[in-house]
Amino acid sequence: MSPNHPDRTGSAPLPLEGIRVLELGSFIAAPFASRIFGDFGADVIKVEKPQGGDELRDWRKSRGETSMLFRTLGRNKRSVVLDLRTEEGQEAVRRLARSCDVVIENFRPGTLERWGIGPDALKAQNPDLILVRISGYGQTGPYRERAGFASAAEAFGGFRYITGERDRPAVRPAASMGDTVAGLYAAIGALILLLQRERAAVTGAEFSQGENLVDIGLYEGIFSLLESLVPDYDAYGDVRMRSGGAVPGVVPMGAYPTGDGLEIVIGGNSGKLFSRLMRLAGREDLADDPALQASEARGAREAELNEIIAGWAASMPLKEVQARLDEAGIPAGPVYDAPSIVEDPHYIARGMIERHPVKVEEEYEEVRFPGVVPVLPGREGRTRWIGPELGEHNREVLEEAGYSPEEIEALTGSTSDAAKG
Secondary structure, eight states, X not given: OOTTSOOOSSOSOOTTTTOEEEEEOOSSHHHHHHHHHHHTTOEEEEEEOTTTOSGGGGSSOSSSSSOHHHHHHTTTEEEEEOOTTSHHHHHHHXXXXXXXXXXEEOSOTTHHHHTTOSHHHHHHHOTTOEEEEEXXXXXXXXXXXXXXXXXXXXXXXXXXXXXXXXXXXXXXOSSOHHHHHXXXXXXXXXXXXXXXXXXXXXXXOOOTTSOOEEEEEHHHHHHGGGTTHHHHHHHHOOOOOOOTTOBTTBOSEEEEEOTTSOEEEEEOOSHHHHHHHHHHTTOHHHHTOGGGGSHHHHHHXXXXXXXXXXXXXXXXXXXXXXXXXXXXXXOEEEOOOHHHHHHOHHHHHTTOEEEEEEESSSSEEEEEEEOOSSXXXXXXXXXXXXXXXXXXXXXXXXXXXXXXXXXHHHHHSSSOGGGGO
8 A cells, every 4th residue: 555545445443433423314414424423433323214215315316216425425324214203213213322422413493302302302311412403593593493405504604695706696606515514513513522521531520411512503604614704894894795706805816728728726816926926927027026915916906917827827738837837836726527536646646536336226336436534644534335225224223222123123114125125
């Protein structure tokens, strides 16, 4: 194994082995959070509804029965089918919670309480349990009961107002940013409380007396990404508007077409970088202009500077533009599509492209999936299996919770949906 290529298939212990997570979520936010735990060795039990399971199984697929999006977000998890609207399903959740460290859910506030599996009920089963709750607007506040998807959160959180072209309606990012950012914060919050719990165990402090609760509103994760949006409004009276691909005050920065019809993003938005970039473009006069070392001065001449850079980039193919920028130490990156990503040697060397056999239709096929992030040298997470079949782990998980084979049959309708073939 190359020292530059992390070993993600070995048998070394993973950092979160011994931690058990119960996922009561669907779609993206909660599954994204629990996947992080699974990638680093936690036992993640994903509870899915009967008749189709997580609706993500049906998203963005053109053939087969299970989407690659579900296979990606469901990796390293065990799937159990339970109907949480029934007393039997609710009792199963309470029993499973006894052996779990973390429960992650993304229902509308009040739903778990109505089902008898809210914080008080779960804490009665396991006082040290950490409950992570993801919702559109959080568990408190006047909007707590509003339905919330990432699309609404991105609008309410201010993200969409500044995204797109100034003379056109707001646009959305091409990925579900509201969900994934909330999932990241959810995992961070759970890990913070797990660390506090471990420290309490060492010092003898009381941990279980607290709420042990992580409360994430989708809009809050998005709002946290907007840097000084609100302080700029108060301090300068600046209401940031949509500005296309540019970031106000960050000049030069943007995507520029190259001579072979491709694109490259170039960031020359500091004094030294700007000077180097202007020298590459043959504009020594601008490189040596002391006034242009200030960001405000560059911002005032944004159109002129972009025209210079665009002309220079268009005079060469992408590889040559990238090579010259690399040699000058100027941050830049090609605008990649999926075919470009999976063939790039750096992605491969870093273990960011993994190959796994997947049953797409009737036969198994090799499919490339994204690798595990972050890289922890010597403690790398790994994909032990891709997103499972619906109810694939009914029997083993429920047996671990103390259910008999007869009880499992009555609860799920079978010992394992996967066993049906």
